[in-house]
Amino acid sequence: MTQLIEKLNWRYATKSFDSSKKLSDEQVNTLAESLRLSASSFGLQPWKFIFISNDETKKELLAHSWNQGQVVDCSHQVVFCYNENFNEDDVQKFLEDTAKTRGAPLESLAGYGDVMKGFLSRMNSEQKISWMKNQVYIALGSFLVSCADQAIDACPMEGIIPAEYDKVLGLEGTGWKSLVACPVGFRSADDKYSELAKVRFPMEDIVDFIK
Numbered sequence: 001m002t003q004l005i006e007k008l009n010w011r012y013a014t015k016s017f018d019s020s021k022k023l024s025d026e027q028v029n030t031l032a033e034s035l036r037l038s039a040s041s042f043g044l045q046p047w048k049f050i051f052i053s054n055d056e057t058k059k060e061l062l063a064h065s066w067n068q069g070q071v072v073d074c075s076h077q078v079v080f081c082y083n084e085n086f087n088e089d090d091v092q093k094f095l096e097d098t099a100k101t102r103g104a105p106l107e108s109l110a111g112y113g114d115v116m117k118g119f120l121s122r123m124n125s126e127q128k129i130s131w132m133k134n135q136v137y138i139a140l141g142s143f144l145v146s147c148a149d150q151a152i153d154a155c156p157m158e159g160i161i162p163a164e165y166d167k168v169l170g171l172e173g174t175g176w177k178s179l180v181a182c183p184v185g186f187r188s189a190d191d192k193y194s195e196l197a198k199v200r201f202p203m204e205d206i207v208d209f210i211k
């Protein structure tokens with residue numbers, strides 16, 4: 001078995017964190033960097049991630065998280081957001097960033113820019129939001145793997161009320177919208193879920209190999 005598969009078997013959606021154990025700054029920075037490195041459609045990164053270690057803020061969020069205790073027991077509650085105002089200006093910013101990072105003239109990216117702007121312009125706002133949510137979920141998926149890689153426990157969490165999160169986090173009016181969350185930290189010794197066998201469909205039911 002590869003080391004990665006062992007780590008993926010080790011991880012589970014943690015129901016109870018040991019609140020006395022906190023992530024080090026280095027661990028938090030590594031998780032943040034792994035989010036920054038997530039793949040996204042065209043590389044457009046229409047997202048933002050908020051790491052919350054403040055106890056008062058976590059307590060406020062608990063009421064808007066179906067009272068799931070992980071939100072307060074975790075070391076950090078991580079909130080994944082998309083940008084509801086994402087538009088052509090953001091594409092332009094990305095093009096400028098690409099030109100600068102790769103030392104290419106901005107004009108050489110004009111065709112690529114047109115493709116991206118055309119792609120966005122063909123979507124209505126609902127489709128654009130759905131596209132952005134897909135990007136954010138890709139980041140969530142790679143985040144879970146990054147957590148497992150560092151032996152950090154996590155619980156992907158859709159059981160939140162995004163509009164209430166937006167209020168608590170001061171996002172209202174900024175264009176940023178909460179979508180999904182993921183408390184991280186270290187499992188509590190008495191979390192019985194850590195010992196449950198993984199329930200997964202057999203390989204032949206979910207994977208086809210066309211040779």
Ligand SMILES: Cc1cc2nc3c(=O)[nH]c(=O)nc-3n(C[C@H](O)[C@H](O)[C@H](O)COP(=O)(O)O)c2cc1C
Binds near residue numbers: 068158
């Ligand atoms: C998008 C998403 C949302 C989830 N929301 C919650 C949640 O709100 N609360 C919770 O306890 N688990 C939540 N889970 C965890 C799943 O129930 C869990 O991943 C699934 O049962 C598989 O178990 P495992 O992750 O422990 O292997 C969520 C998982 C995903 C991927």
